[in-house]
Amino acid sequence: MTLAQTRTTIPEEAKREGLLAVIIARAVRWAAVTARVVVRWSRAVQGVVTPLGWSVVGGAVVALVVGYALGWVEFIAIGWGLVVLVAAASVWLVGRGASTIELVLPTPRVVVGEEAEARLIAANPGRQRFGGVQLEVPVGQQVVERVLPGLPRGGAVDEQFRIPTERRGIVRVGPARTVRADPIGLMRREIVWSQVVELHVHPRTVAIEALSTGFIRDLEGSPTRDLTASDIAFHALREYVPGDDRRFIHWKSSAKTGTFMVRQFEETRRSRLMVLLDIEPGAYTDDDEFELAVSTAASVGARAIRDARTVSFVVSGSSAARASRGGAMRELPTVSRDRLLDALCIVEREDEALMLPEVARSAAEGLPGVSLAFLVTGTARGIAPLRAAASRFPAGIDAIAVRCSPEGEASTRTIAGLTVFGIGYLEDLGALFARSASVA
Template structure:
């Protein structure tokens, strides 16, 4: 707005609201704009001045006040010396550099214990590249620090960083940033060059044989022992009774016997596997037992998904101290693909307020329909009474297996009141036991 426009607009507004109101309104608008600018400047200053820098600035202000107030030339000289030091430190931060920094994570998913690397590529496409700036790359709880060498025009710098994978979970990587700081440490300026990446560390699994136990209910397998009037698995002929579907009358047999005979079938229905991973802390002696249980449950789930079986992966849900449910005593993990399942298992931990195992089993069988096999995976601290109670909540005709995990323990199989319990010390034990069960079945 020009000077002439300003002076022509004020009298027009003054006729309507008065000159004083217009001046006050514009003064307030200018004050708000200045306050916003001051706040932005204050945030920028707070982001670059270190605690030592604030101490030096405060000392300079006190020295100026005391020196000029008392006329002490020595104090005045010290004050201006501190001002010069702060000014030089601020000039040290000027410039961003014309280089490029890229963070690459070639493999976003690894199995626990496998090596994983993050690549950092720095390039100088122009004349003004990086000039020995400090580089910081957060990887999980650690921060890798490097000093980038001076890069000539057209040169590049490529370095790899090892990512810790000794624990299942999600490891945050980055963002990569460069740090410009003066030699004294009064000012520090961080420049972020990339987004944060994630590395998913999956639980260790083993390849197990096809799950045949409990899977005798689908159309490609064997029929059930339940008889029905219509299905695809023929069982026998019987005499016609009122209400039978006439489409199933066997006319040749009816002609021989002189009595209407109808076909009778064995019912076939779709199989469904349910894996229940116990998250109650008291079920496990230590972390190693829980990690083995996660790997065992993941191995069974991955095999079922690979075989295109209908599978539900259930974990314990939380409950309040009074026993009331918070969102139900069970949670279901995604099983649309193996990656989705093990991705979800990356962040599964023991639940301090986990519902009791029998309550979880009852809620699961009430929610999920068509279950033919239930596999309970837990630790050695879970008593057999609790396992039998959980198995008792499962409807009759549904097979139940329990897997108790004890790292480096002796593998064994036992049957207690109709409940089969596998004790495993390694994931390979589970593979062998399931293969043996399948051969017997």
């Protein structure tokens, strides 16, 4: 090969290599762009194309590939027919269907059995008329469906729908969403218009008039048998000993006896009430017993909060919570009546709940200054566990057990110093408390 031939061959090879590099680079860029388009398209159609729609799309692709590969006109016709069907279904998704839709909950809290409603306010401040749009609102485990009527420019519609309140708990309402779908069901497009709102369905409570008298005698504090050198409940006089506060010297008695005499007082403590709700499943025979127990405990706690008493509301803790946090009880908020009843909306029986005596012991250790404790449980909880739970409290704490039996007879008895109330109706609670307060 001559020098001239070599000079001619080298540029040609270089050109071919450069062209190949350009082709590869352009192919990579094209593949990257295609991948981005595919990802964006898949995100756009995610949740829009139904399973039936994906089946039709897949059938169209298979029919077209087989038809063109084998030259079968029938398959080609079927494939393009399915493509036209998918394209026609996509037309139904065009448009938003509304301008504004607002979900309003007029009353965020109701009592079991009370009527509750939510409002849907749809408005059309735009220029175009819309209507015939399907609207869906999840309500708990159900879905409320409505069809918005045609609204001209500046028009609005206000619709109400009922929220079930037969069961204590928290009902999640919303979000309100409009749905556009083709008649066959290939495409479905949802537009969310509002946030989720929650309706608290409180347990039923009754007024207890006698709770503030008889059981708790002093707003500021009740005198105890513990003696102290400084308080407000006078007990007796005694001789002065070094270290006593001279402000409490009783000068008239000192002048008579010739010896310094000082006042001695009974220590007073502010009354603190505790309500312990048993949530161990074995304590109740059915759901009605547990619901009556929740209402009973809620009535006592709500009355104590209304009377501005210091109150602690406790439910049984679980074995898992005890292992992780070292506590056998769980305390509910009592800063207000609504906060307490809101927390009781989600209290349910727990299979891992600890037994009542262990919970009482934990409450006695973690809540100092308790003077009166209510133990609320069901009829499946025997007297022996109730006495064992009451024995876990320190001396000086009065314990009252309330056993709930729907439609049972009201009863009061005292067993080894433990007062046991039996109630069959929530209204029995006030009468039993009034009777016991009058005797106290």
